[in-house]
Every structure is written in structure tokens, then in C-alpha cells.
Amino acid sequence: MDPMDAIKVTFFQECDEQLGELEAGLMALEEGTGDRETVNAVFRAVHSVKGGAGAFGFEDLVKFSHTFETVLDLMRSDKLAISADVVHVMLRASDVLADLVHAARDGGTVDQDRCNTLMEELEHLALGDNAPAVTAAPAATAPPASPDADPEPDEWGFVPLRVSVDDVPLLDTPTEAAGGEEIWKITFTPRPTLYAKGSDATILLRELALLGDCDVAVDDTLVPSLDAMDVNASYLSWTCFLNSDKDEAAIREIFDFVEGDCDLIVERVSAQAPAPIAAPMPVIEPVAPPPVVAAAPAPAPTPKPSAAPAPTPAAKAAPAAVAAADAESKGGAPAANATIRVDLERVDRLIDLVGELVINQAMLAQRVAETGVARSSNVAMGLDELEQLTRELQDSVMAIRAQPVKSVFQRMPRLVREIATATNKQVRLVMDGEGTEVDKTVIERLSDPITHMLRNAVDHGLETTQERIDAGKPAEGTIRLAALHRSGRIVIEVADDGRGINRERVKAKAIEKGLIPPDLNMTDEEIDNIIFLPGFSTASTISDISGRGVGMDVVKRSIQALGGRISITSNPGKGSTFTLSLPLTLAVLDGMVVSAAQQTLIAPLTTIIETLQPKPGEVRRLGPNRTVIAVRDAFVPLVDVGVALGFRKESAQPDSGVVLLVESEGGGRAALLVDDIQGQRQVVIKSLEANYQRVEGVAAATILGDGRVALILDVDGLIAQRVSETRNETQLAKAG
Amino acid sequence: MTNDDIEFAQNRLELISFRIGEQEYCVDIMAVREIRGWAAATPLPQSPPYVRGVINLRGAVLPIIDLANRLGFGVTEPNARHVIIVVRIGSRVVGLLVDAVSEILTTTADAIQPTPDVACDAVKRFVKGILAVEGRMISWIVLDQILPDQSLEEAA
Numbered sequence: 023m024d025p026m027d028a029i030k031v032t033f034f035q036e037c038d039e040q041l042g043e044l045e046a047g048l049m050a051l052e053e054g055t056g057d058r059e060t061v062n063a064v065f066r067a068v069h070s071v072k073g074g075a076g077a078f079g080f081e082d083l084v085k086f087s088h089t090f091e092t093v094l095d096l097m098r099s100d101k102l103a104i105s106a107d108v109v110h111v112m113l114r115a116s117d118v119l120a121d122l123v124h125a126a127r128d129g130g131t132v133d134q135d136r137c138n139t140l141m142e143e144l145e146h147l148a149l150g151d152n153a154p155a156v157t158a159a160p161a162a163t164a165p166p167a168s169p170d171a172d173p174e175p176d177e178w179g180f181v182p183l184r185v186s187v188d189d190v191p192l193l194d195t196p197t198e199a200a201g202g203e204e205i206w207k208i209t210f211t212p213r214p215t216l217y218a219k220g221s222d223a224t225i226l227l228r229e230l231a232l233l234g235d236c237d238v239a240v241d242d243t244l245v246p247s248l249d250a251m252d253v254n255a256s257y258l259s260w261t262c263f264l265n266s267d268k269d270e271a272a273i274r275e276i277f278d279f280v281e282g283d284c285d286l287i288v289e290r291v292s293a294q295a296p297a298p299i300a301a302p303m304p305v306i307e308p309v310a311p312p313p314v315v316a317a318a319p320a321p322a323p324t325p326k327p328s329a330a331p332a333p334t335p336a337a338k339a340a341p342a343a344v345a346a347a348d349a350e351s352k353g354g355a356p357a358a359n360a361t362i363r364v365d366l367e368r369v370d371r372l373i374d375l376v377g378e379l380v381i382n383q384a385m386l387a388q389r390v391a392e393t394g395v396a397r398s399s400n401v402a403m404g405l406d407e408l409e410q411l412t413r414e415l416q417d418s419v420m421a422i423r424a425q426p427v428k429s430v431f432q433r434m435p436r437l438v439r440e441i442a443t444a445t446n447k448q449v450r451l452v453m454d455g456e457g458t459e460v461d462k463t464v465i466e467r468l469s470d471p472i473t474h475m476l477r478n479a480v481d482h483g484l485e486t487t488q489e490r491i492d493a494g495k496p497a498e499g500t501i502r503l504a505a506l507h508r509s510g511r512i513v514i515e516v517a518d519d520g521r522g523i524n525r526e527r528v529k530a531k532a533i534e535k536g537l538i539p540p541d542l543n544m545t546d547e548e549i550d551n552i553i554f555l556p557g558f559s560t561a562s563t564i565s566d567i568s569g570r571g572v573g574m575d576v577v578k579r580s581i582q583a584l585g586g587r588i589s590i591t592s593n594p595g596k597g598s599t600f601t602l603s604l605p606l607t608l609a610v611l612d613g614m615v616v617s618a619a620q621q622t623l624i625a626p627l628t629t630i631i632e633t634l635q636p637k638p639g640e641v642r643r644l645g646p647n648r649t650v651i652a653v654r655d656a657f658v659p660l661v662d663v664g665v666a667l668g669f670r671k672e673s674a675q676p677d678s679g680v681v682l683l684v685e686s687e688g689g690g691r692a693a694l695l696v697d698d699i700q701g702q703r704q705v706v707i708k709s710l711e712a713n714y715q716r717v718e719g720v721a722a723a724t725i726l727g728d729g730r731v732a733l734i735l736d737v738d739g740l741i742a743q744r745v746s747e748t749r750n751e752t753q754l755a756k757a758g
Numbered sequence: 759m760t761n762d763d764i765e766f767a768q769n770r771l772e773l774i775s776f777r778i779g780e781q782e783y784c785v786d787i788m789a790v791r792e793i794r795g796w797a798a799a800t801p802l803p804q805s806p807p808y809v810r811g812v813i814n815l816r817g818a819v820l821p822i823i824d825l826a827n828r829l830g831f832g833v834t835e836p837n838a839r840h841v842i843i844v845v846r847i848g849s850r851v852v853g854l855l856v857d858a859v860s861e862i863l864t865t866t867a868d869a870i871q872p873t874p875d876v877a878c879d880a881v882k883r884f885v886k887g888i889l890a891v892e893g894r895m896i897s898w899i900v901l902d903q904i905l906p907d908q909s910l911e912e913a914a
Contacts, residue, residue, distance in 0.1 A: 378817040667803035
């Protein structure tokens with residue numbers, strides 16, 4: 023890869039992080055939980071995006087982020103109050119910023135109108151709230167937080183002046199009479215190495231005082247709180263104003279021994295200014311007063327210790343301020359964990375290798391066992407330890423890929439905002455458990471179902487504002503998106519406080535569409551789950567957002583393809599909750615090793631409800647070529663796995679095999695007939711699609727202890743082939 | 759290096775030739791990753807007969823294509839003397855089951871003759887050109903279409 027491209031890739035990765043920070047920060051401000059540091063973080067995020075964009079020449083991005091940044095800067099310097107309206111504009115601006123970043127990355131275009139509208143709104147904010155700030159501006163006390171900040175006329179009515187730096191007399195041209203005393207400003211910042219070498223700042227400063235009248239001030243703004251302090255670090259710096267007749271060389275001589283271990287700035291200050299109080303500028307070129315208080319990048323004539331090297335203190339001040347802010351954030355907020363960026367390919371390779379190690383270890387164990395070595399022998403004991411180590415290694419490697427669901431969650435507020443605007447509803451999204459970790463493979467596939475469920479919740483779940491008010495509920499609907507770990511799985515909940523499922527209507531609709539027989543007795547739960555049936559959609563008008571008839575059944579299918587489950591609970595008038603649970607990783611799976619028609623197959627343990635040995639007479643024929651099995655009082659369709667996969671033509675004698683009772687896609691159950699159960703084990707999932715293609719009835723493959731490939735059954739897919747034919751039969755059987 | 763050498767180097771083709779029955783075929787050596795002996799494959803359900811199944815190649819699961827059957831011959835009954843040529847097709851790694859590997863041929867692109875127009879779909883689809891070497895005829899196989907095309911299969 024072109025080195026420039028590589029840098030660009032990094033820039034966009036960082037942009038994504040910055041955009042996440044930005045949005046999180048703005049959300050915090052919206053909820054009122056943000057503080058000064060939040061504003062700073064938001065500002066830094068936009069600023070970094072702008073900086074990088076400038077380096078790569080993304081003009082639009084720079085322009086927009088600059089406008090955005092200007093407003094944030096006003097907010098940061100308390101010239102713009104943080105109100106709900108302002109934050110709302112900023113949230114939308116952050117959406118546009120994200121669009122611009124993506125357009126810059128993928129080469130697409132953005133909605134120019136939207137972009138321009140927000141630019142105007144931001145500019146309006148920047149100008150509109152400026153006027154009242156004039157009187158509040160702390161005039162002569164502190165320099166503006168940023169060089170870009172507007173120079174305000176101070177309380178004496180001074181107008182900003184432009185100082186021409188070019189015309190500043192050269193430093194070594196003596197401005198004073200020879201031999202006269204001069205004021206020197208010495209800024210002395212020791213580095214940690216200075217202390218490490220045993221030098222002492224005190225001694226140096228004392229020596230400096232011997233040269234003349236010395237006024238020393240210590241800058242301790244970088245000193246962190248006690249718990250964050252590093253004993254080996256250097257936090258202090260000193261600024262000395264020295265009134266002396268010695269020249270620069272003499273001053274520098276004192277610091278000769280610590281050269282390279284400190285940052286030393288020696289500047290000549292005009293003789294009339296012994297203290298950091300405003301001094302007349304050497305050369306001042308008046309500029310016309312700006313018509314409005316528009317941003318003119320002129321250093322205001324605020325008191326600087328010296329006017330001659332004007333840019334220097336300003337330039338020094340900025341990094342110092344940033345550093346101080348950083349130090350603050352580190353001291354105050356919990357420090358972010360140290361992380362490294364690793365190419366995903368490398369991690370995947372590592373996981374593959376560990377997977378192979380696990381297989382190899384199993385093979386070795388099997389071969390050693392075959393030689394008949396006693397279990398108490400050294401070899402067998404060593405192997406046991408190896409097995410434990412391998413397992414630990416595997417767990418640790420898997421943990422590398424675990425990521426907080428935050429990366430998916432942080433995209434959702436925007437989605438909800440947009441749907442809320444489109445449907446004209448007031449929605450508040452509450453998120454919980456963003457830190458819940460789950461394997462990257464799962465993360466990638468969480469986005470679509472969550473998007474779908476949130477759309478559904480806003481569009482169908484919540485009532486219109488008027489309906490809510492009529493029902494005596496708050497006008498603003500609340501949607502709660504939560505993630506949590508439960509018994510080795512990740513559970514995602516999407517709950518709304520809307521109208522709940524209208525069971526009568528759902529049932530009527532399902533009967534009308536022929537999805538269920540009219541006279542079927544159903545529990546509330548069963549009715550609620552009708553919405554997952556293919557081809558069911560109750561929205562009375564088909565909208566842009568949802569309700570194309572490819573509704574929840576698609577969600578359910580994609581969740582089940584991942585080995586997950588989805589369910590709904592509803593409370594009429596109070597709201598509905600969708601709960602989806604997924605395995606923590608898609609890289610390993612707990613499976614039951616079975617055999618059918620001489621083939622070894624793996625059935626995912628999560629799909630299996632129970633296993634049973636059919637007795638003669640429990641298996642009944644139904645129709646010409648279908649069989650069902652009686653499990654307690656229910657009749658369940660029986661699927662011969664060997665036949666379903668095409669490994670054999672004739673179904674085996676049911677009572678010679680074993681039956682796995684599994685949960686099928688239609689929500690009902692099915693029985694899989696296999697020849698034998700060999701055991702349970704954790705298997706590493708290997709994709710068939712990587713080198714081949716999807717195979718019907720097979721979810722993936724794995725490698726067994728003997729090095730052979732075994733197929734993992736796609737239980738839902740296997741049943742789906744027949745479920746349409748068998749569903750009605752079963753329900754008839756149940757009803758009868 | 760003379761100009762002729764450079765020209766030769768630019769046009770140079772290295773091919774691996776192998777036998778299927780009495781006929782000789784070859785593939786571009788750049789596509790070949792390794793050659794290994796036959797190992798029993800795990801059959802895949804709902805696959806065309808020329809897909810023998812999948813094997814484990816150092817942790818990766820790769821499909822084995824019975825090249826003879828793919829080209830329209832009968833189904834091969836593999837034994838220990840059969841050979842699997844592991845090739846890369848696009849992003850996929852696939853094993854080709856053939857009778858035996860013969861040699862490495864070095865030739866130039868100019869030496870490849872166009873495929874004679876015979877009325878055989880398999881030949882038209884998979885044979886890219888013909889190479890005449892010392893009185894032998896070796897057919898150059900294109901690998902792009904060796905794997906079953908799922909969309910086509912489903913439509914059929």
C-alpha cells in the first residue's frame with residue numbers, strides 16, 4: 023500500500039473514533055450529564071477531524087468542521103450557553119460531519135442542501151450568541167482560549183490592532199543604551215532527564231538570581247492530582263524576569279550543564295516592562311476596526327509579557343493549554359486503557375493457529391490413548407496439562423476479538439433521530455450496557471437486526487404524539503436499547519413504552535392472510551410471536567421506514583442463522599420488549615457429535631431441547647411419506663438427517679436410532695433422527711463459504727480430532743425445507 | 759540480458775501438466791499452491807457429482823473437484839495413487855482431483871493455439887487453448903468456472 027494511503031486509512035479509522043466521541047459527548051450534553059471536559063472532548067474530536075482533513079485536502083470536510091469548531095469554541099469559552107436547541111443543531115451537524123467523512127473516504131457525495139442548511143444554522147449560532155458575550159468577556163485578565171477567538175473591544179473601548187511581526191526589530195539589535203540594564207524573560211522547563219542526572223533546578227535558579235534582580239514564577243498547571251503523579255516525571259516550569267546588565271550568552275551559560283535536558287527560552291524584554299503588565303508595542307500598524315466582531319486572526323493587545331516576540335508566547339500558550347487539559351482529563355476521568363491497533367488479519371491468523379493447535383492437541387491425545395498408556399503415566403498427565411493450557415490460550419485469543427457493543431450502539435441515536443423526524447414522533451433513546459463485550463464476528467452482524475428492531479419500535483411500537491397525550495402518557499416516547507451478558511450469551515433488548523401489540527388485530531390479520539387456521543386457540547405469547555411469521559405486516563400504511571412485509575421474519579431468520587433466538591413480550595398499552603440472544607462468539611460452538619449414514623455430523627447444542635430413544639409405536643406415519651413422533655402428548659415431525667442431507671435414500675428404522683428434539687424456525691419443534699450420539703464437544707467453526715459456497719442444511723464445517731472434516735448441521739435450514747409442508751399437519755395433530 | 763531474453767521473460771508461461779485418463783491437461787503454475795496425495799473427503803449434501811466433498815488442509819476446509827467428472831468424464835473412483843492439485847481461484851482455495859501430475863512446461867503465450875471448435879460444452883467452457891509439445895496435445899484449463907455457479911445451478 024502507498025504510504026500515503028496507509029496514513030489515510032489510519033485517519034479514517036481515527037475519524038470514526040472521533041465521530042463516536044463527538045456523538046457520545048453531545049448526547050451527554052443533551053442529557054445534561056456533560057461537564058466542561060465533555061465540551062473539550064467534543065471540541066477536540068471536531069478539531070482532529072478538521073486537522074486531518076486539511077492534511078489530505080478534503081475541502082468540504084475542512085470547511086464544515088471549521089464552522090462547527092467555531093461554534094464549539096464559543097461554547098468552550100462560555101460565550102455560547104449549552105441549551106437543548108444548540109445541542110440539537112450540533113447533533114445534526116455531527117450527522118452531516120459523519121456523512122462528509124464517509125463521502126471523503128468512499129468517494130460518494132453528500133446531501134449538499136442539508137450540509138448548507140446546517141452550515142447556516144451553525145453560523146447563526148456563532149453570530150447570534152456573540153453580542154451578549156461582549157459585556158461578559160473577561161477583558162484584560164486572560165488571553166483568549168484560542169488564537170481564533172474573536173477579539174472583543176475591551177471595557178476601555180480599545181479596538182483590536184494588527185501587529186506586524188515582520189517589522190519587529192531583530193532581537194540582537196540593542197534597543198537600549200549599551201551597558202544599561204535590560205529585562206530578560208527566561209522560560210525554563212526541565213525535562214525528566216534533568217532530574218535523573220542529579221541536577222537541581224533550585225541551584226540553577228539561584229545562580230540566575232546572582233546575575234541581577236530576578237523575579238521567579240513557577241508554573242504548576244501541569245501537576246496532576248496525587249494519585250496520577252509519576253514520581254519520575256517533570257511537571258514544573260519556571261518563568262523568570264531578570265533585570266540584568268549581562269548578555270544572553272551569560273544567562274545561557276548557567277544552563278550549560280543541563281543543555282538538552284530542559285527547554286530554555288531566553289528572550290529580551292523591553293526595559294520599561296519589569297512585570298507582565300501591558301507594554302507599548304514596538305511597531306504597531308493600526309488596522310481598520312472590523313465592521314462586525316467577525317473573526318480576525320489578530321492577536322489582541324491583551325497584556326502579554328512582551329510584545330516583541332508576540333507569536334511566541336501565544337504559540338507556547340496553546341500547547342500548554344492542551345497539555346493541561348489532557349492532564350486534567352487524565353486525572354479526573356478514569357484513564358483510558360492503553361491499546362494498540364492490530365491488523366484484523368493478524369488476529370484472525372492467530373485464532374486460526376490456535377484452532378489448529380486445539381485440533382492437533384486432540385489428535386495427539388487420541389493417539390496416545392490408542393497406544394494404551396495408563397492415565398496416571400507422565401505422558402498422559404503432561405497431555406492433560408497441555409489440554410488445559412490450550413484451552414486457556416484459546417480463551418485468551420478469543421478475548422482479543424471481543425469488543426464492546428458500543429461500536430454498534432453509537433450508530434443508533436442518529437438512526438432513531440432520523441426515524442423520529444420522518445414519522446413526526448418525539449423519541450428518546452436510552453442506551454444501557456454499551457460496554458458489554460462480544461466477539462467481533464457477532465458485533466458485525468448485530469447492526470442489521472438492531473436497526474430493524476429500532477425502526478420497528480419507533481414506527482410501529484410508539485404511538486403518535488397526539489395518541490400518547492390522549493392516553494395520558496408523556497408526549498416523548500422512550501426506547502430502551504440494552505445489552506447484557508446472560509448465561510454465556512449476549513442479550514440485546516429493545517423496549518418501547520408504546521401501545522404494545524394489538525393481539526386482536528394481529529390475530530385477525532394472520533387469519534386473513536391464511537397464516538393460521540381461524541379456529542386455533544392461541545396463548546397471548548403465541549399471538550405476539552405471530553409477527554415473526556413470514557409475510558406478516560400490520561402497518562395499515564406502507565411507510566418508508568418499515569412495513570414492506572419483509573419485517574420481523576427477516577430479523578428472526580438472520581438471528582437464527584447466527585445461532586440466536588428472538589422473542590417478544592408485550593403489555594397492551596404499556597409497550598413491547600424484543601429480546602434477542604446470541605452466542606458470544608461465532609468462532610467456536612458447543613456441539614453434539616452424532617453420526618448418520620456413516621457420516622459424522624455436529625448438531626449445535628443450543629438448538630437441542632432433549633434427546634430421546636424412540637420406542638416402537640411412538641413413530642407414526644402421517645400421509646404417504648411423512649412421519650411424526652409422539653413426544654409425551656405432542657406429535658412432532660420426524661426428519662431423518664441422513665435422508666434430508668441426501669446421504670441415503672431410505673429412512674433408517676426409527677427405533678434403531680436416536681432422536682434429537684430441536685426447536686425449529688416456525689417456533690414449533692421437530693425431531694431429528696440420527697443413528698448414534700458420539701458425545702459432546704466444543705468445535706472450531708470453519709466456514710464452507712470461504713472456499714466453496716453455502717450448502718443447504720449445513721451451517722459450517724469443523725475439523726475433528728482425527729483431522730477429518732465434519733459438517734455442522736443447520737438445524738433451522740434442515741427443518742425449513744419441510745416445515746412449510748409439516749406445519750399444518752402438526753397443528754392439526756395438536757388441535758386434534 | 760538481451761532484448762530477446764526480456765521479451766521471452768515477459769511472454770513466458772509456466773504450466774503444470776497432468777493426466778486425466780488418456781488425455782493431458784495443464785494449468786498455470788502461478789495458480790498452484792501445492793500438490794498432495796488423495797485423502798478421503800467428507801461428502802457435501804446437495805452438491806453436484808463432481809464435488810467430491812471437503813478435506814482439511816492445515817485447518818482450512820477446501821472443496822475437492824473431480825476434474826474428470828467436471829470435464830464430462832465419468833465419476834472418478836479415487837485411490838491412493840490419485841493426486842490433489844491445490845489451486846487458488848480468485849480468493850478461494852480448491853483441490854482438483856486428477857489421475858497423475860506429469861511435468862512442468864515452460865512455454866510462451868504465442869505457442870498456445872486456440873481451442874478447435876468442437877461441439878462440446880465442457881471443452882468450450884474450460885479449455886482455454888491447446889499446446890503441442892513433442893507430438894503430444896495438452897489442453898490448457900481455465901479455472902475460473904470450475905466451481906459450481908450457485909445462481910446458475912439454482913436457476914436450472
